[in-house]
Amino acid sequence: MATIAPLRDNTIEREAQAWMNDPYEHFCHHNSRIHSLPREEVEAVQLAAMQLRFAERMDQVQMLKKLADGQGITAIGSFNDLAPLLMPHDVYKSYPVSLLAKQQFGKLNQWLGKLTRHDPTGVDVSECDSIDSWLTRIRDATLLDVGASSGSSGTMSFYPKSKRDYFLSMWGLRVQLAQKFGEDPRPGDIHDKIHAIIPLYRDGHASMGAFGKYSCQAFALGDPAFWHYCFDMKLSSDLMWLAARLRAAAAKGDASKVDVPASLLARRGEWEAQQANMGDQQLEFVNKMIRELSGKRVFVMSTSNLLYAAAKRGLEEGLSGVFAPDSVFMGGGGAKGVPLPDDLEEVICKFFNTKRMIASYGMTEMNSFSVLCDHDRYHLPPWVTPWLLDLETGQPLPRSGRQTGRAAFFDMTAESCWGGLVTGDLVTIDWDHQCECGRTSVAIEKQIQRVSEAQGGDDKITCAATPGAQAEAMEFLTGFGS
Amino acid sequence: MMAKQPISYAVLRGEVIESDLIEFGGRGGDITFLAPDPHKIIDRIPLASPRLMEDMYELSTDQILDYLSELGERLRLDKNPYLHDALEYSYATAPTTKPIMDSFFHDLPFMFDKQRIRKMVDFNIGIDYLEGWVEQQLNGCTVGIRAYGSRQLHIVAGNGPVLGALTVIRGAVTRGDMIIKVPSNDPFTTGAIARTMVDMAPDHPVTKHLAVAYWRGGDEALESRIYQPHNIEKICAWGGFASVRHVTKYIQPGIELISLDPKRSASIVGPEALESEAAMIDVGRRLAADFATGNQVACSASRLVYVMCGTDDEAIEKLKQLGQKTYDAMLALPDVISTKPKHYDRELKSQVDMLRLSDDFYTVIGGQDDEGAILISHTSDRVDFWEYLVDRTINIIPVDTLEEVLDVIDAYTQTVGVWPENLWDVVRHKGALHGGQRFVELGYGFNGAGLVGPQDGIEPMRRIVKWIVSEKPGPDKVPLWGESAASVKMLA
Numbered sequence: 001m002a003t004i005a006p007l008r009d010n011t012i013e014r015e016a017q018a019w020m021n022d023p024y025e026h027f028c029h030h031n032s033r034i035h036s037l038p039r040e041e042v043e044a045v046q047l048a049a050m051q052l053r054f055a056e057r058m059d060q061v062q063m064l065k066k067l068a069d070g071q072g073i074t075a076i077g078s079f080n081d082l083a084p085l086l087m088p089h090d091v092y093k094s095y096p097v098s099l100l101a102k103q104q105f106g107k108l109n110q111w112l113g114k115l116t117r118h119d120p121t122g123v124d125v126s127e128c129d130s131i132d133s134w135l136t137r138i139r140d141a142t143l144l145d146v147g148a149s150s151g152s153s154g155t156m157s158f159y160p161k162s163k164r165d166y167f168l169s170m171w172g173l174r175v176q177l178a179q180k181f182g183e184d185p186r187p188g189d190i191h192d193k194i195h196a197i198i199p200l201y202r203d204g205h206a207s208m209g210a211f212g213k214y215s216c217q218a219f220a221l222g223d224p225a226f227w228h229y230c231f232d233m234k235l236s237s238d239l240m241w242l243a244a245r246l247r248a249a250a251a252k253g254d255a256s257k258v259d260v261p262a263s264l265l266a267r268r269g270e271w272e273a274q275q276a277n278m279g280d281q282q283l284e285f286v287n288k289m290i291r292e293l294s295g296k297r298v299f300v301m302s303t304s305n306l307l308y309a310a311a312k313r314g315l316e317e318g319l320s321g322v323f324a325p326d327s328v329f330m331g332g333g334g335a336k337g338v339p340l341p342d343d344l345e346e347v348i349c350k351f352f353n354t355k356r357m358i359a360s361y362g363m364t365e366m367n368s369f370s371v372l373c374d375h376d377r378y379h380l381p382p383w384v385t386p387w388l389l390d391l392e393t394g395q396p397l398p399r400s401g402r403q404t405g406r407a408a409f410f411d412m413t414a415e416s417c418w419g420g421l422v423t424g425d426l427v428t429i430d431w432d433h434q435c436e437c438g439r440t441s442v443a444i445e446k447q448i449q450r451v452s453e454a455q456g457g458d459d460k461i462t463c464a465a466t467p468g469a470q471a472e473a474m475e476f477l478t479g480f481g482s
Numbered sequence: 483m484m485a486k487q488p489i490s491y492a493v494l495r496g497e498v499i500e501s502d503l504i505e506f507g508g509r510g511g512d513i514t515f516l517a518p519d520p521h522k523i524i525d526r527i528p529l530a531s532p533r534l535m536e537d538m539y540e541l542s543t544d545q546i547l548d549y550l551s552e553l554g555e556r557l558r559l560d561k562n563p564y565l566h567d568a569l570e571y572s573y574a575t576a577p578t579t580k581p582i583m584d585s586f587f588h589d590l591p592f593m594f595d596k597q598r599i600r601k602m603v604d605f606n607i608g609i610d611y612l613e614g615w616v617e618q619q620l621n622g623c624t625v626g627i628r629a630y631g632s633r634q635l636h637i638v639a640g641n642g643p644v645l646g647a648l649t650v651i652r653g654a655v656t657r658g659d660m661i662i663k664v665p666s667n668d669p670f671t672t673g674a675i676a677r678t679m680v681d682m683a684p685d686h687p688v689t690k691h692l693a694v695a696y697w698r699g700g701d702e703a704l705e706s707r708i709y710q711p712h713n714i715e716k717i718c719a720w721g722g723f724a725s726v727r728h729v730t731k732y733i734q735p736g737i738e739l740i741s742l743d744p745k746r747s748a749s750i751v752g753p754e755a756l757e758s759e760a761a762m763i764d765v766g767r768r769l770a771a772d773f774a775t776g777n778q779v780a781c782s783a784s785r786l787v788y789v790m791c792g793t794d795d796e797a798i799e800k801l802k803q804l805g806q807k808t809y810d811a812m813l814a815l816p817d818v819i820s821t822k823p824k825h826y827d828r829e830l831k832s833q834v835d836m837l838r839l840s841d842d843f844y845t846v847i848g849g850q851d852d853e854g855a856i857l858i859s860h861t862s863d864r865v866d867f868w869e870y871l872v873d874r875t876i877n878i879i880p881v882d883t884l885e886e887v888l889d890v891i892d893a894y895t896q897t898v899g900v901w902p903e904n905l906w907d908v909v910r911h912k913g914a915l916h917g918g919q920r921f922v923e924l925g926y927g928f929n930g931a932g933l934v935g936p937q938d939g940i941e942p943m944r945r946i947v948k949w950i951v952s953e954k955p956g957p958d959k960v961p962l963w964g965e966s967a968a969s970v971k972m973l974a
Binding site: 063066067070087088090091093094095096097098099110111155257391392393394422451 | 828829831832838839840859861862889892
């Protein structure tokens with residue numbers, strides 16, 4: 001451990017406070033400025049922010065305190081000092097799953113309370129009889145809006161993020177997407193209502209259900225007339241969990257061993273009914289938007305395949321350039337194993353009259369999205385510190401040269417949780433490369449793999465069972481942004 | 483100049499091939515090795531014609547056993563430079579550590595003991611069935627059954643160096659023709675055994691009916707040519723979802739897949755284990771022997787331990803004591819049986835460290851020094867990452883009823899260790915219905931009949947042979963012609 005005392009430089013500390021609390025406001029929502037800071041300055045502010053956050057969150061987030069105490073870490077003197085305090089993403093599903101099956105939401109509240117500073121344990125959840133009712137109760141009574149996502153093994157992770165976190169996340173997208181890098185923002189980029197077209201749900205606790213609502217805040221400035229969603233319903237986390245449990249049980253060879261409450265099992269048909277024709281309804285929705293919002297500035301967040309299908313049909317009908325030219329199209333996701341068409345980008349750009357389909361990298365456990373630049377790099381906002389960890393040792397790789405490793409991040413803007421995270425993604429950063437796009441911010445190369453996939457296929461044969469790389473159909477549902 | 487790169491020799495039907503070497507391996511920091519370009523030798527890998535099986539039938543079982551016995555003599559590490567090199571190189575590729583590998587290689591000759599193999603053959607197949615036709619009278623006929631050797635391809639696992647040797651033995655005694663595709667985690671051992679066979683008796687039928695080679699599993703251009711019914715009749719694939727999955731696309735009429743599916747193993751322990759200090763020590767030792775032997779790389783190594791003690795606070799406190807005793811017993815195992823793991827899995831380490839933070843729900847004993855860890859659940863939940871338990875890491879789970887345990891025994895379950903005796907009958911019976919394949923007294927998972935026994939329920943020895951039937955009518959059999967033909971009952 002380094003023993004250097006933190007620098008008592010108030011200027012840097014004040015700067016760090018501003019970045020932590022309201023970074024976009026601090027930079028006047030100016031995307032070009034955000035991505036044009038000198039590296040040394042950024043790193044000095046990041047280190048100061050780590051020190052401030054660490055001191056603050058040690059008393060607020062019990063799980064962080066336990067982690068730090070266990071390793072005898074009492075202060076942060078360098079980036080590498082913080083590395084052991086980055087939490088694996090699995091920590092957000094580290095509760096025994098029987099608590100969900102037995103609907104012990106009080107105990108789940110206690111568990112959740114150790115991961116956030118907005119402790120929900122005071123909220124009476126004794127009446128809750130489902131995941132949806134539990135998470136809604138917390139949302140109504142606290143500053144939290146817990147993000148729930150369901151994995152292929154039948155577990156569900158709960159990330160206790162705050163409403164403020166969600167808003168920052170969406171506002172960050174608006175700032176980074178609406179402006180052209182290298183230019184000053186036009187007033188409309190920040191102050192106008194922009195139509196948000198999100199072919200997803202009105203509400204829900206998974207990102208698919210929450211994106212719409214917060215896009216309404218960030219893009220439509222809260223005006224429901226500028227918010228367009230496809231499914232006028234709440235995406236049920238209970239049903240998503242049920243679907244995952246059913247699949248996990250079937251994969252084990254006994255579909256009858258599904259450990260969920262009987263009341264939930266009875267809703268089995270509901271999910272399937274909702275999933276049927278989902279694609280057709282989304283396509284119809286996008287086509288309706290094309291008719292109704294022609295000529296308007298829009299923000300579209302969708303899967304690439306859906307945009308492609310709508311664009312292909314539109315071109316066949318002789319249409320093109322239907323929305324205002326400064327509209328933004330963010331594609332992404334897509335089920336693994338479903339190949340994207342070769343002419344995807346060409347068709348979408350031609351029909352929607354846009355130069356580029358935007359892609360971004362982000363996750364529920366982080367506020368900040370990183371947007372792909374014209375030179376195929378995801379640029380991190382300066383308030384996010386990345387580490388690349390050696391796959392074998394888990395130790396941070398040098399912050400110089402071109403390195404590939406497991407991505408870990410500290411997002412100082414995390415308002416509820418600790419903000420330090422180890423992901424399951426294998427990424428590459430060239431630390432010394434000044435990106436041709438002009439941004440000085442640290443950038444991740446476009447090719448991002450799951451660590452589990454990268455490690456498979458080595459022709460080592462063993463008789464002991466381990467799960468193969470997880471082909472996640474659910475990833476289609478939750479995989480926006482990467 | 484780097485040190486000499488190790489070679490995975492191809493040994494094809496009495497001939498050692500070391501030409502056209504190309505590089506393989508090297509993924510994830512592993513060493514690279516050289517092997518003959520498989521595309522250059524592909525035509526010599528399969529047996530040219532089934533007619534060439536005839537020479538195996540000029541041998542008696544005793545002659546085959548003599549051959550194997552002599553081979554065993556020559557597989558003494560101190561006398562065999564091929565094995566010596568294979569061992570040296572295998573330290574880098576094997577999932578286990580030097581003391582364990584040394585012990586495996588040291589014990590290799592004992593696998594070829596004549597009486598041991600004879601007993602294995604008789605137990606699993608019956609020597610009479612291999613030596614000739616075993617005839618019985620049935621339905622007015624003399625029905626003969628005989629086990630014939632097949633032309634077989636083995637995709638062997640590499641987590642234990644004995645598996646290649648075992649395959650050679652099984653193939654020889656069943657008079658099979660063997661192609662062994664060696665794995666990248668054990669690319670040297672089987673080749674060393676085959677080279678010893680070539681030195682010993684290059685023209686002997688058993689030597690002639692063995693082809694050992696490395697190619698990258700999934701090499702479609704190669705595999706689609708070899709995996710044809712005119713070349714092979716049986717494919718015996720060990721483990722690895724990926725390896726089994728890509729083999730299945732070659733399965734067609736004429737090729738049978740014997741899939742030794744990837745498995746995992748568990749232990750079921752009664753509440754008696756927590757009744758006294760002495761019981762805890764005893765059960766802790768038994769548990770350690772069942773999970774830590776060979777550093778938990780085998781499918782038969784226990785990973786989940788269910789204790790039927792209930793989940794109240796007092797039970798959990800005692801369970802922690804049992805966990806500590808188990809941990810102590812693990813550390814006390816001799817080096818040749820178990821050591822600190824070679825590389826503790828990083829992913830697992832991170833999960834274990836995280837579990838340490840959830841001390842309301844779990845207690846973690848050990849694991850700070852990558853030596854292995856005991857994870858104790860406080861509820862009846864197994865840890866979320868239970869499928870990834872490896873490197874001497876087990877999860878001890880308290881349950882109220884046997885039914886809860888049976889719920890987690892499934893088609894992936896191989897060995898179930900049981901203690902005490904009063905659980906034996908019910909666990910064995912109900913566990914079998916749920917998918918469990920092998921039931922052993924707790925502590926004897928690695929110390930029982932072993933691989934010369936029936937292994938698990940898959941019966942690989944009975945399945946690598948072809949069971950052939952002959953029928954002749956007895957004197958009273960009525961033909962389907964002539965005056966009495968109409969009165970014959972045509973029963974299926």
